[in-house]
Structure formats: C-alpha cells, structure tokens
Amino acid sequence: MTVDTRLCLYPWDVVGDPEAAQRFAATGAVGAAVASAYHSVRAATPRHPEHRIVDAATAAIYFPLDEGVWSGRRLRPREATPWAGRDSYRLASTALADAGLQVEPWVVLTHAAVVGAQHPDVVVRNAFGDAYSYALCPSSDEVLDYAVTLAGEAARFAEGERMMVEASGPLGLGHLGHHEKTAGADWSPLDETLLSVCFCASCELSYRARGADPGRMRTTIRGAVGAVERGHAALDALAPIVLPVRTAGRERLATGVREAASAQGVHTLAFHAQSDPWATGPFVALDGTEDVADEIVLPAAEALSGVDAVGRIRSRGFTGSINGYLNALPPASLTSITREWPTAEHLDGIYAYHAGLISADRLDAVSRAIQAPPR
Numbered sequence: 001m002t003v004d005t006r007l008c009l010y011p012w013d014v015v016g017d018p019e020a021a022q023r024f025a026a027t028g029a030v031g032a033a034v035a036s037a038y039h040s041v042r043a044a045t046p047r048h049p050e051h052r053i054v055d056a057a058t059a060a061i062y063f064p065l066d067e068g069v070w071s072g073r074r075l076r077p078r079e080a081t082p083w084a085g086r087d088s089y090r091l092a093s094t095a096l097a098d099a100g101l102q103v104e105p106w107v108v109l110t111h112a113a114v115v116g117a118q119h120p121d122v123v124v125r126n127a128f129g130d131a132y133s134y135a136l137c138p139s140s141d142e143v144l145d146y147a148v149t150l151a152g153e154a155a156r157f158a159e160g161e162r163m164m165v166e167a168s169g170p171l172g173l174g175h176l177g178h179h180e181k182t183a184g185a186d187w188s189p190l191d192e193t194l195l196s197v198c199f200c201a202s203c204e205l206s207y208r209a210r211g212a213d214p215g216r217m218r219t220t221i222r223g224a225v226g227a228v229e230r231g232h233a234a235l236d237a238l239a240p241i242v243l244p245v246r247t248a249g250r251e252r253l254a255t256g257v258r259e260a261a262s263a264q265g266v267h268t269l270a271f272h273a274q275s276d277p278w279a280t281g282p283f284v285a286l287d288g289t290e291d292v293a294d295e296i297v298l299p300a301a302e303a304l305s306g307v308d309a310v311g312r313i314r315s316r317g318f319t320g321s322i323n324g325y326l327n328a329l330p331p332a333s334l335t336s337i338t339r340e341w342p343t344a345e346h347l348d349g350i351y352a353y354h355a356g357l358i359s360a361d362r363l364d365a366v367s368r369a370i371q372a373p374p375r
Contacts, residue, residue: 001344004031004348005349006032007027007032007366008032008352009355011034011080012054012083013048014034014092017048020047022099032101033103033106034106038059038080039111040060040113040114044357054084059108059112061154063154089158104160107166108282109150109166116134116136123135124196124198134175138169139170140201148256152263155261161267163268165257168250169285171280173195173196174192174196174280191225196280199217206248207245239277243277243278250288251288268294270294270296271296293320298322300324303326324349328354329357
C-alpha cells in the first residue's frame, strides 16, 4: 500500500510499556496521532504489561494545565493525571519519535461532558429543551474561546508541525456514551438530524438575527420527529436558517484554531469532516471547515466508498490532502482490514483507528495492510 498511514493512539498505550513504540513503528506506519485533548473513554490495553483497562473518567488534557492561561476562564479542561500520569502526551510522543514515527497531537474540541455538565448554558439543546451535556455548542463565544485556547495549548506543548482536529463543530443526538440507551426508540437518521438542531441561547440569537422565530422552529421539529413526510419538509424549511448558523460557527472555530495553532508552529491542520451538510459529531460538515483545513479526514464509510467520494470533495475546490479514518475495531474484521485498506489508493493518507485498542491479530492485519504491495 503506497498510501501513508498514521496510527491513532492514546498516551497510555505507550507510557509504561517499553516495547510499545517499536511495536507500533514495526507496522510500517509513518506516524502516530496521539490523544492530547480527548473525551472520556473506557479503553482496552490488550498488550500493556501493567494493565488491561484504562478508565479515562472525563474529558481531559494529556499535557500540564497552565494556570497562567486558564485562570479566570469559566470553561476549562481537567488534567488526565489520575489515570494517565502527568505530562503523558510528551512521554508517549518522545518514545514514538525515538522509534522513528512522526507524531502529532490529536485534539477533540467540543466533546467534553465534564465541562458541559458544569455549564449547561453552553451545550447543545434540542427542540424539546433537552440538554446534551457532552456537546459544547460552538455558537457560544465562551465555547469558541475554550476550544481555540485548548488547541493552542495542545500545539504549544506538542511542539510539532501537524495536528489532527476532531469535533470542531456541534455534536448531535448520537453519542456513544455512558450506558447509552437510545437505540430502542428506533429513531431514523432523519429523526436524529431533527433532534440534533440546537436551541441554546446563542443559537436562538443567531436564528433571530436571520429573521426566524425559534419558538416556531421548535414546534415544527416537535411535530416532525417520527413523521417521515413532515420530517423532510421540516428540514427543507429549516435548512436556510440552521445550516448557515452552523457553517458560521464551524468556520469561526476552525479559523480560531488555525490562528492559535499556527502561532505555535503548526503548519498542517487535518480536520475530521464529511460531505453531509447536516453532519454533527466527531466528523463535522465540510461547509465552513474546508476553507481553513490543510487536510480533511473522512469517516471510514465515505473514505472507502471510492474515487467518487474524493472527486466530489475535489469538485468543491478543496486542494489539500484527503485522508480516511479507517476502523480496525469491530465490525471491521481481519479479512476486511487486509482486503479493503489496500484498495484505498484514491486517498492521500490513512489514520488507523485504533492501534492501541486492538488485539495482536488485528494489529498484525493492520501491518499487513500497510505493507501490502500497490494494487
């Protein structure tokens, strides 16, 4: 496979395991994206000599929190010291770099349940008034300041030239969180889109500035969830209001991240994004992002759908690298990894998710895919 591959890793995949860096370098990957600011997760560590599970209890930073930067800010991150040790990003990145891998920080911006739970006034709220505590809304000036500062600090401590950015827009209904119990409602993708439209105070102000009545918008959505025809009609009516507000928020956030990261020496920003204009979550909509990004990282389904997916993005005028975020976790299988990944020659690069979480057999499959001869 001629496409450069970078492994996604957590700091604890490397710290405390003297063989980890060389093991990951032996896959043939050119680099590693290491979590620097990340959401909560319960993670397997199947090869680590000291543990098998790490419970990262909250969203946190994996570099030291600088009180001189964060003092006085209402929204501020936590350090990951309780489960990862102090300054774990630097320890992991040093070991990986010594093994010959190019290391970049992996920064998650608006996905932070611990911040949202403490400050529910800045999270996404649906048309029923339900708050999504894990989803900071980038329409808020405070969220913008928090996210931009977070990215700048991650860049400062990483001292590198690249950064991968996830969740640079609003998250929606879908959330793989603590004992998630929403699947049985049988909401369709259309319903999920409707339930992801935000009505926080900042978004409502933006809707009003566009001449819309948030109350009527709420009523429209409430009557459309679960009704296919009304749902499509509602999205058509809401699109001229909601989509420009989201685009402006993403563009403002991406631009702020670019300025903060560039000031710390980052030259290449790879943003998680996708073509769906209604997209929420880790992979934001391209609108408002592509004009700022140096590279785009597509979700696996879009990345593996073939040259047409890349062509559609190129037709929008995007000239940077287009990468795929390919999943090595189930439902991917050993066979699908070795069969499908080498066919991704239409991509400029691959991020392999996630080298630290997978079994020895899966890591071997990733290595074989990376080292497969060009087709």
